[in-house]
Amino acid sequence: MKHWHRPREWSIASRVMVIATVPVAVLFVAVATWLYVSGKSSALLAVHRNGELLASALAQTSQFGVVSGNTEALRRSMQHMLQARTDISQIQILDDHHISIATAGQAHLDKSLNFEQPITDDVPDVDLFEGSAPHASTSNNKLPQLRSARVVGYVRVLMSPEPVLKEERLRLLLNALVLLAAAVVSIPLGLYLARPTIRSPFSEMTHALRAVRHGKFDIQFKSKTGGEIGEMQSAFEEMAKGLSITHEEMQQQVLRRTGMLQRAMERLQESDHERRQLMAHSTDRIEEERRRIARELHDQFNSGLLSIRYRVCSLLEQDGLDMEQKEVAAIASSIINDVEKLYDETRQLLKRLRPEALDTLGLTGAIRAAIRTFNETQPACTVDLDAPASELPPLSSKVSITAYRVVQEALSNILKHSQATHGSVSYRFDSEVRLVVLEVHDNGVGFALGQKSAGFGILGMRERVESVGGTMELRSAPGHGTALSFALPEAEPHDA
Amino acid sequence: MHLTDGTRRRFLSVAASVIAAPLVATAASRGGYELRVLLGENGDTTQQILKAITVRFPHARIADAVAVQDDRKGTAVYLTLGAAALQSALSAGLSAPILALFTSNEAFTRVVANLRPDQRVQGISAVFAEASPLHQLRLVRALYKRRVGIAALLSAGTAHLQSLIEEAARANDLDLHLRLVDPGENVVRALLSQRDAQALLMVPDRNLYTAESLRTVLESAYRRTLGVIGFSPALVRAGVLAAAYSTIDDVLSQVGAAADALAQGHTPSPQYSTYWRVLINERVANSLDVVVSDSDRALGNLPN
Numbered sequence A: 001m002k003h004w005h006r007p008r009e010w011s012i013a014s015r016v017m018v019i020a021t022v023p024v025a026v027l028f029v030a031v032a033t034w035l036y037v038s039g040k041s042s043a044l045l046a047v048h049r050n051g052e053l054l055a056s057a058l059a060q061t062s063q064f065g066v067v068s069g070n071t072e073a074l075r076r077s078m079q080h081m082l083q084a085r086t087d088i089s090q091i092q093i094l095d096d097h098h099i100s101i102a103t104a105g106q107a108h109l110d111k112s113l114n115f116e117q118p119i120t121d122d123v124p125d126v127d128l129f130e131g132s133a134p135h136a137s138t139s140n141n142k143l144p145q146l147r148s149a150r151v152v153g154y155v156r157v158l159m160s161p162e163p164v165l166k167e168e169r170l171r172l173l174l175n176a177l178v179l180l181a182a183a184v185v186s187i188p189l190g191l192y193l194a195r196p197t198i199r200s201p202f203s204e205m206t207h208a209l210r211a212v213r214h215g216k217f218d219i220q221f222k223s224k225t226g227g228e229i230g231e232m233q234s235a236f237e238e239m240a241k242g243l244s245i246t247h248e249e250m251q252q253q254v255l256r257r258t259g260m261l262q263r264a265m266e267r268l269q270e271s272d273h274e275r276r277q278l279m280a281h282s283t284d285r286i287e288e289e290r291r292r293i294a295r296e297l298h299d300q301f302n303s304g305l306l307s308i309r310y311r312v313c314s315l316l317e318q319d320g321l322d323m324e325q326k327e328v329a330a331i332a333s334s335i336i337n338d339v340e341k342l343y344d345e346t347r348q349l350l351k352r353l354r355p356e357a358l359d360t361l362g363l364t365g366a367i368r369a370a371i372r373t374f375n376e377t378q379p380a381c382t383v384d385l386d387a388p389a390s391e392l393p394p395l396s397s398k399v400s401i402t403a404y405r406v407v408q409e410a411l412s413n414i415l416k417h418s419q420a421t422h423g424s425v426s427y428r429f430d431s432e433v434r435l436v437v438l439e440v441h442d443n444g445v446g447f448a449l450g451q452k453s454a455g456f457g458i459l460g461m462r463e464r465v466e467s468v469g470g471t472m473e474l475r476s477a478p479g480h481g482t483a484l485s486f487a488l489p490e491a492e493p494h495d496a
Numbered sequence B: 001m002h003l004t005d006g007t008r009r010r011f012l013s014v015a016a017s018v019i020a021a022p023l024v025a026t027a028a029s030r031g032g033y034e035l036r037v038l039l040g041e042n043g044d045t046t047q048q049i050l051k052a053i054t055v056r057f058p059h060a061r062i063a064d065a066v067a068v069q070d071d072r073k074g075t076a077v078y079l080t081l082g083a084a085a086l087q088s089a090l091s092a093g094l095s096a097p098i099l100a101l102f103t104s105n106e107a108f109t110r111v112v113a114n115l116r117p118d119q120r121v122q123g124i125s126a127v128f129a130e131a132s133p134l135h136q137l138r139l140v141r142a143l144y145k146r147r148v149g150i151a152a153l154l155s156a157g158t159a160h161l162q163s164l165i166e167e168a169a170r171a172n173d174l175d176l177h178l179r180l181v182d183p184g185e186n187v188v189r190a191l192l193s194q195r196d197a198q199a200l201l202m203v204p205d206r207n208l209y210t211a212e213s214l215r216t217v218l219e220s221a222y223r224r225t226l227g228v229i230g231f232s233p234a235l236v237r238a239g240v241l242a243a244a245y246s247t248i249d250d251v252l253s254q255v256g257a258a259a260d261a262l263a264q265g266h267t268p269s270p271q272y273s274t275y276w277r278v279l280i281n282e283r284v285a286n287s288l289d290v291v292v293s294d295s296d297r298a299l300g301n302l303p304n
Helices: A012-061 A063-068 A071-084 A161-213 A227-317 A325-353 A356-377 A397-418 A456-467 B005-029 B044-056 B066-070 B083-092 B105-113 B133-144 B159-171 B187-192 B211-223 B233-238 B248-252 B255-263 B282-287
Strands: A088-095 A100-105 A113-124 A146-159 A382-386 A422-430 A435-442 A471-476 A482-489 B034-039 B061-063 B076-081 B098-101 B124-127 B149-154 B175-180 B199-201 B227-230 B242-245 B276-280
Touching: A012 A063, A012 A071, A012 A088, A012 A113, A012 A146, A012 A161, A063 A071, A063 A088, A063 A113, A063 A146, A063 B187, A063 B211, A071 A088, A071 A100, A113 B211, A161 A227, A227 A325, A227 A456, A325 A356, A356 A382, A356 A397, A356 A422, A397 A422, A397 A435, A397 A456, A397 A482, A456 A471, A456 A482, B034 B044, B034 B083, B044 B061, B044 B076, B044 B248, B076 B083, B076 B255, B083 B098, B083 B105, B098 B255, B124 B255, B133 B149, B133 B159, B133 B199, B133 B227, B133 B242, B133 B276, B149 B159, B149 B187, B159 B175, B187 B211, B211 B227, B227 B233, B233 B242, B233 B276
Parallel strands: A382 A422, B034 B061, B034 B076, B076 B098, B098 B124, B149 B175, B149 B199, B199 B227, B227 B242
Antiparallel strands: A088 A100, A088 A146, A113 A146, A422 A435, A435 A482, A471 A482, B242 B276
16 A cells, blocks of 8 residues: 655646646535435425416316316316426315315325415406496496305325426436536546646756756756746746856855865964974073173183182282282282183173163163164164154063164164165153054065075074064065064063 | 495485586476386496486486485386396385386396285386397397397296297297296306207306306307307306397387386386497307497497
C-alpha cells in the first residue's frame, strides 16, 4: 500500500489532481443532492397540485352525473383519467352523505394522498317566474351569474406519489450519469489543461530552486507563461540573477579578506621574526655592553688600580722616609692622575648607563644638551629645537628616559643613515589627551616603508615607546626625508 | 334589487304627488273607473313595470297597501303586479275586479286555486307574464323547419296546461311527448326518459324548473341534443336554444281592453299576451345544427 502523505507534502501533480477532482466531486454530490431533494419536492408538489386540480375539475364535471344518477358516464371519465395519469390510484364519487356512487382504481391507503372537493350545484341567477315577485321579461341583458347552492356530493381523488417519484428517481439517475460522465471527462481535461499552465511551470521552478541550492544561478525557464505564475517566473529569474551577483561579490570579498588575512599573518610572522631578531640583538648589545664594561674595567679600571697599587707598593717597599720629597710628590701626583683618570672613566661609564644630564637638567635640558652636542660634533648637519615656552609637566622617570632615549636614537639615525643637512626636534604637551608629543624630522634621503632594512633602531624605538604605553608613527619616502612622531603618557601604565 | 323601506316610502310619496292629481282629474275619462295598481314585492322589475304603467296609464293610482286603495270611493279595477300583490288583493277581500299582471300561468292558477270560499271576488282575470305555449311551439316549428318531437314536462301545478299544449302542438304540426312529473321525481331523469324528442318546451313551473335544477336540465338537454325553448330572454342568456316572450309593454298593451271589460262587469278569461317576440341563442343553435334565418329572428307579434 502506498504511503499516505500529508497534504502539505503533496507533489504538484497530486495537488493539481486534487484541485481538479475535489471541486468536481463536491459539485457532483451537491448537484445530485439538490436535484434529488428539489425533484422529490417538486414531484410531491406536482402531485398535490394535480390532486387538487383533478378533484376540483371532477367536482365541476361530475355535477350532472351525480344529480342525474348517470354514474356510467362518470365511471368512464374516471377510467380515462386513470389511464392518462399513473399517479392517480383511485377516484371516488360520493353523494352528499359520503356514500360512494362511483369508484375507479385501487386505493393504496398507506401511501396515497387524499384530495376531496365538494360537488356543488351551481345555480344561475335567472328569473324562472317561480317567485312571488312580478314576472316579466325585462330589458336586462346581463349574463346570468352562477352562485353555489347546495353540496350534492363529493369527489375524492387518491393520489399516489410513487409513480411520479419513480420517474423522478429515473430522471435523477440519468442526470447523475450525465454529470458523472461530465466529471470523468473534465478531470483528465483539467489535468491536461493544468499541465502546460500550472504543473510544468511549477515543476521547472522546483528544478530551478534545486539548481540555486547547488549554486547554479543561471536560471532560464523554458515554458514561459503569463499571469501570476509568469510574474513569479520573472521574479525568480531576477532573484537568481541578483543572487548570482551577490554570490560573486561575496566570493571576491572573501578572497580579498583572505588575502588581507594572509598578509596580516605574514606581517605578524615577520614582526615575530623581527622581535626575535631584536631580542637577539638586544641580548648581543647587552653582552657587548657587558664585555665593553668588563674590558673597560679590565683595561682601564684594573690597570689603573694596579698602577695605583704598584706606586703605593713602591712607596711601601722603599723606606718612604728615605725618599726624597720630590719623588714622593711625583708618585703621589701620578696616583692622583690615575685616580682622576679612573674617576673620569667611571663617569663616562655611568653616563652611558644612565644619562646624567637627565637628572641634572631634566628632560628638556637633556634634549637641548643632546642637540647641542650633536650640532657641535656634526657640522655637516644642523638640528633645530622647537620647544614651547611652557615647561612640560613632571613625567615619570621611565617616561622621561624613554623620551630622551628615542630622541638620542633619532639623532643617531639622522647621523648614521639620513645624510641630512637639516633636522628638527620639537616637543609639546597635549593637555586634552594628557600626552607628551615628540617629533623629529630630517631632510635626508628617507626610505621606503616596509623595507626590511629599516634597521633595529626603529624597532627598538617602537618597543621602548610601547613599553610605557605610548605610540610611534613613522613617515618616510625615498628622497623626502623621515619624520618620527612619538606620543607618550605622563606616566607608564601600572601593568606596563 | 330590493329597496329599503325608506327608499320605498320616498318613491311612493313622490309617485303619488306626481301622479295622484292628474289621476283624480282624468279618472272619469277611463270609462268612469279608476285603475288602481297594487304593488307586491318591490325591486328593479317592479320599477320598470311602474315606469311603463305611468307612461301608458298616467291616471292610474299606485300604492303598496291594499287598505289605502280600497278606502277610495268610486268604481275601480285593481291591477296586481306579481303573485304576492295578487295574493294580498285576494286576501283583502276587495269588492272591485282584479286584473293580475306579470304573474305566470302557473302562479296565477296556484294563487286562485288556493283561495278560500270567502275570498272570492266578483271578477278576476289575468294577462300572463310569459308567452303562450302556442307561440313557443311556433318558434320550434320555425327553427326546425320540420315536424319534430317536442317534449314537455308538466307537474301538478301546470297539468292544466296539457290540453293547451297538445292543441298548440297539433297547430304547429309537432309530435308532442308530454310527461307529467310526479312530486319528488327527478326532473332530469324525467327529461332523459323523453328519448324521441328533439326539443323541450319549458313553461314556468316552480315544481320543475328552479334555479337549482336549471343547470342540470340544460346540461341534460344538451347531452341529449335537445333544443330547449324557454319563456324569457334571461333563459336564452342562461343557455336555452330560443325563447318566445312578451315584454312589459307587450303585456301592458293588452291591459286597457281587459280592464275596460272588467269595469263593465265582464270577466275575460285569463289570457296570454297577444304580443310576443323571440330571442335565439345563436351559439346553441350552431351547436345543435339548427339553422337560424332572419325570418326566425323576426318571428312574433309586436304591438303597433
